Amino acid sequence: MPVSTTAYVIRELATLADMEANHALLQHLNPSLQAVAYRTMLEDMIPNGYKQVAVYDGDEVIGLSGYWIITKLYCGKYIEMDNVVVNPAWRSKGIGRLLCNWIKEKAKMSGCKSIHLDVYAHNKHAHRFYFREGFMIEGFHMIQYL
Template sequence: MQLKELTTLEEMLAQLETIHYLYPKMTAEKYELYLRQMIPHNYKQLIVLDGEKVAGITGFWKGIKLWSGPYLEIDNFVVHPDYRGKGIGKLLTDYIDAKAHEFGSTMIVLDAYVENYTAHRFYYNQGFAPRGYHFIKTINKNQLS
């Protein structure tokens, strides 16, 4: 398995097929529109390659908040169904952990859907713990991925 950090729009656009495992309704147009807005805000992606096949992907970006100081956020964590339970997620989180240390982050943060118990178990096993609630107020349901 090989890890590869993606920094360009073109590299990220090529990952739409894998992103569809998390967001099946994501269109190429919306994906590009969002990436064009995210990349200037420190957004990058990390993929795990098995030869030419993408086994897993996650986005990540640096940020800073008053309560936490500098942090690294995991975003859109996806493991290809054929590779689940084979250590791909751990490869991704280990890399992100090293990046967080490199950046001088105080913590790594992420969101997981409330009903995604498999993800919760995985994140607990990687040393993550819930710190609070992420409240949302949906303004336009039709725009959600």
């Protein structure tokens, strides 16, 4: 069910078609993400519980976060924000905070114990934003490319 705010509508997205429509916005964060690859990944992710939450100004999506609800031994049940992006023209207008608040409420309603997210190491603006939102560094996300 959409949630209205002062000027925006927040919607949870669960279908491939709704998520595919956000490809251009996601390219602000991942410029090399091609539409075909995005669709293929969504086809793998959606059956495993992946959803998105989007902030709209009219018909335009201006902010987006993917999310998963997962349980792991080290932390219990949690929600993971994934590929959080706000259209550059809409940054510093509270859109990121709307997404974080929506995720926090979803986590509480779902019985999650925490919210997790990854932030690119070079994205200093995002680091400052998430610290202001109450996030802290718990560890390092390590990758070995194959």
